[in-house]
Amino acid sequence: MVVASPAVAAPPSAGSASRVTATSTAISLPRAHPPLLSHPGTTRPGQALPPGPTSPEKHVRRPAGAGRAEQNKITIHKSVARNKPKGQGGQRQRKPSSPLSLSRDLKRRRGGRRGGARSGDPSPPAALDGSAWYIAHRRRGSSGRHHPRPPRPLRCAPSRRSDQSMAHGRQTWSAMECSSDESSELSETDIDDYAEKSYLDLKSGKLVARLASDRFRCPFCPGKKKQDYRYNELLQHAVGVGASNRAAKVKANHQALAKLLKEDHADAAGTLPSRQALALSNPPKPVKDQEVFVWPWMGILTNVPVEQTQGGGAILMKQLADFKPLRYTAVYGSNGYTGYGIVLFTKDWIGFKNALAFQNFFKSQRLGKMDWKETKRHGKYVFGWLAKEEDYKSDDPVGVFLSANGDLKTVSDLEQEMSSKTDNLIANLAQQITAKSKYLQELECKCNQMNLSLQRAMEERDLLHKRYNEEMRNMESATREHTQRVFQETDKLRKQLVEKESYIQRRSWQLNELVAQTDMERRKLEEEREKNADENDSLNMARIEQQKADECALKLLEKHKKEKEAAFNKILQLERQVDEKQKLELDIEQLKGKLEVVKHMEGEGVDVKKRSEELTAELNERIEQMEDLEALNQTLVIKERMTNDEIQDAKKELITNY
Incomplete structure (x- = not known):
């Protein structure tokens, strides 16, 4: 069997060919030659021979006197579509036209067709479809002149208004970009005002965001590679940029875009993809609206040689590739192969269009179902038609196969079913969008709460740090004053x-001058001298002790200074208590030094003893205060450790809970 690239015909209804070829959003017909299905070496009376292999692009009718041997040499001819790209054949591939050049390309093509048309070329009548018209005016004989191809379906090009709006959008954006470079960056408080201004520009049409019913663009990202968005994609882009850490002006523009999509273009939230929406809005119609077909769409082939069914019908699938079949299945009965085969198409309106083209192709070649029934001598031709109610209810193996693998449905039933599925899909998508929007709002609320908590924690940390620094400065100044006071008392x-x-030295000199007095006076002087010598020794000892006490006090001050430097990171209350302890220790040391001085001055009378007792009592009182303070410090340290242990346990519990 030989199959060439078929010309897909529309449903055989009056005026349907003109409707199909004039509307690009309806069923588009492939621009190719109708094939001829036959076995090599066979022809039918009144039918032209297929083109030979030596002319890949032009079909030349062979002379009427060509012999049988020349006819047997006919091989498969594959017509190459004029606009079909070819990857490895060396032909030039066409680059996809930009939206701005589609209209110019369409005008150029129309002008070329108008200029190249001949006055004698016939035009297809309204009652014939593309393939029937092409077959009727296929060749004019052996003169070599060709009829023009059937009219091509119009290509969909954007209107001049959309081109102007897109250009206007780009100009507006370039102007905004230049002004944004010159102006200073917005502050956070002006974002809402600027977003409202951008929203008014978008709403008034100064900035274009919607290109079609289901296609959008971002007017604020002209340098981005992707310029064609669906509603949900552009809304996600606008919300994401508006909530990011970008510049304030960029955030404001995208917030305005998100507001425009939510408030003014919410009707596009549930739109379907363009191909599916066009197929649902313009399904191909059969001759009768209530005509019953087998669902999923299936085509029946008969008189198929058994050698072409091997390998899952790979040869047939390759030859029928222009009808885009999914699978070929040979039908077997109780006696083996029946000669029938089932071609399965896709379960959508595109598959229905391909199935109708499959049927119309065989009908145009007079190889349809009626031709199969009326012709007694089938020869080696392959016949084909679209499976319907009659085939489904037949008792032959084809009917058994169809009833086991399909159902009977009308086009209106399928339209209602697909419409309900589409409505359910739109409702589900709307629910998902609503749920995701709600989830996004919850995440934004949580993020705002976390930001507020973090800001509050940072403020509290700064306040604590400030208080700590103030306490440290106060403690340092108090320590400095206390040290100065101690040094002043020591100097005094x-x-x-x-x-x-x-005074003692002067007294000694006076005694030395009275040496010449009487013996009594000498003895007294000797006694006084000895007494003064003892007092001198006591004073020297007292001075030495005072020096030792001063050295001890200096060492103690250095020790306290080191202890205070090591204890800066402790609690302020402990630092005050340590300071009080240090004061008590200094007082104790001073009292000890004074007590030692007084002990060495015991010879001066009752006042010295009374002073010694007072100093001893005061020393004992200070020692008791120091012991109480140490006990209090120990208690506070224990409490602090217990508090730290409780805090650590609480932290561990929080870590395990989260």
């Missing part, structure tokens, strides 16, 4: 000792 005591020492 040293001056007092120096004054007493000078």
Whole structure:
């Protein structure tokens, strides 16, 4: 069997050919020559021979006197569609036209066709479809002149208004881009005002966002590679950029675009893909609206040689490739192969169009169902037709196969079923969009709450850090003042000792001048001298002890300073208590030093003893206060450790819970 590229015909109804060829959104007919299905070496009376292999693009009618041997040499001829790209054949592939050049291309093609048409060429009548007209005026004989091809379906080109609107959108954007470069960046508080201004520009038509019923573009991203969006894709793009960390002006523009899509173009949220929507809105109509077909669409082939059914009918599938079949199945009966085969098409209106083209092709070749029934001598031709109610209810193996693998349905039933499925799909998509929008709003609320919590935590941290610094400055100033006071008291005591020492020396000099007095006086002087020597020794010892006490106090101050530097990161209350402890220790050391001084000055009378007792009592009181403070510090340390342990346990529990 030989199959060439078929010319797909529309349903055989009056005026249907003109309707199909004039509307690009309806069923588009492939521009190719009608094939001739036959076995090699056979012809029918009154039918022209197929073109030979030496003319791949032009069909030349052979002379009427060609012999039988020349007819047997006829092989498969594959006509090449004029606009069909070819990857490895060396032909030039056409690049896809841009939207702006489609209208110019269409005008150029129309002008070329008008200029190249001959006055003698016939035009197809309205009652014939494309393939029937082409067969009727296929050749004029052996003169070599050709009739023109059947009229091609119009290509869909954008209108001049859409081109102007797109160009206007690009010009407007370029102007906005230049102005945005010159102007300063927006602040966060002006985003809403600028977004409202952009929204008004979009709504008034200064910026174009909607190209068609289901196609959109982003007027604020002209440099982006993708310029054709669906509604949900553009809405997701606008919402994502509007909520990102981009520049304030970019965020405002995309927020305005999202608002426009939600409020003014919400009707496009449930639109279907263009191919499916066109197929649903313009399904191919059979001759009768109530005509019953086998669903899914199936074509019946008969008189098929058994050798062409091998390998799943790969040869047949290749020859019928222009009808886009899904599968070929040979029909077997109780006695083996029956000569019938079933061609399965897709379960949509595109498959129905291909199935009708399949039937019309065989009918135009006089190889349809009626020809099969009326012709007694079938020869080696393959006949084909579209499976209908009669084939479904027959008792032969074909009817058994059709009843086992399909159902009977009318076009109106399928339209209602697909319409209900489409409505359900739109409802489901709308519910999904609503749910996702709600989920997005919840995520935005959570994000805002997290941002507020984080901002509040940062403010609290800054406040605590500020308070800590103030407390540290206060403690340092208090420590400095206390150290200065201690040094001042030490200097005062040293001056007092120096004054007493000078007084004793003067007294000794006076005693030395009275040496020439009487013996009694000498003895008294000796006694006084000894006494002064003892007092001198006591004073020296007291001075030495005072120096030791000063050194101990200096060491203690250095120690306290190191302890304070190491304890800066502790709690402020502990630092105050440590400071009080240090003060008590300094007071204790000073009291000890004073007590030692007083002990060495015991010879001066009752006042010294009373002073010594007062210093001892004060020393004991300070020691008791220090012990109480140490006990309190220990208690606070234990409580702090317990509190830290509880905090750690709480942190571990929070970590395990989350």
